[in-house]
Amino acid sequence: LNPGLVGLSVSYALQVTMALNWMVRMMSDLESNIVAVERVKEYSKTETEAPWVVEGSRPPEGWPPHGEVEFRDYSVRYRPGLDLVLKKLSVHVRGGEKVGIVGRTGAGKSSMTLCLFRILEAAEGEIRIDGLNVADIGLHDLRSQLTIIPQDPILFSGTLRMNLDPFSNYSEEDIWQALELAHLHMFVRAQPAGLDFLCSEGGENLSVGQRQLVCLAR
Structure with missing residues (x-):
């Protein structure tokens, strides 16, 4: 064989190997980065929350003065098509009253808290705090007047x-x-x-x- 032809063949063979390595690396990067595209697409289709402030339907200053909470025939599900996690719940808690809610895992204890903050919106019924339907006011007016102490409280640096x-x-x-x-x-x-x-x-x-x-x- 011609030595020059052999050298040229080896040189091209090495270049093909490098090209294959580069192609595999690019395919791996594409597979990793396409996850970000999927997330952006998912977020673009996510429904926005209710208005932050509803002008003309703001609670009076100092609301809620007593802290009376009432669930009226309240039902909620985590998303359309799923079963109800709370079904026709009716609870009346007077202001200043301490109430403990117990139940097995998945009974809906945490869901009640999410409903108070309107992180979950009602499927049926309503929640009233001091007689005011929380669905009629903006999220800022509601959430700024409520507080929650989780099991793992969060503090900032x-x-x-x-x-x-x-x-x-x-x-x-x-x-x-x-x-x-x-x-x-x-x-x-x-x-x-x-x-x-x-x-x-x-x-x-x-x-x-x-x-x-x-x-x-x-």
Whole structure:
């Protein structure tokens, strides 16, 4: 064989191998990146939530004054086509009343909380807080007046003051009053920085109970 032809054949063979490696790598990248396209397509078809504020149907200032919650023949499902997770539920909780809801896994305990915040919209019935139908008001007006303390409370990296009043809506006296009502004021006063005590990401430098009390005060 001609040595030049052999060298040319080997050179082209190496180039083909490199091209095949590049093609396999590009196919792998395409398969990984197409997931992002699928997510964008999914989000583009996701229904938007209800209006943030409904002008002309805003709750009165100071609402809710009593905290009376009533479910009236309330039914809800997680999405169209699925079975109801709550069916014709009627519950009346008076203001200031402490109520425990118990049940097996999947009975709908957490779903009731999601319904209060209108994360799940009603299939039938209504929820009234101090006589006001929550479906008639905007999501901001509703959710800004409710609070929830999860089993794993979430705190942000920053000062305790920022975690208690992230939008700077309240005076320092109001913050201390909230801490006293949550029985957390002794801990805060014992810190050299006071309200400027730095919370680590997720509140890891606080116990779970203290994190829950911070959420309660907030």
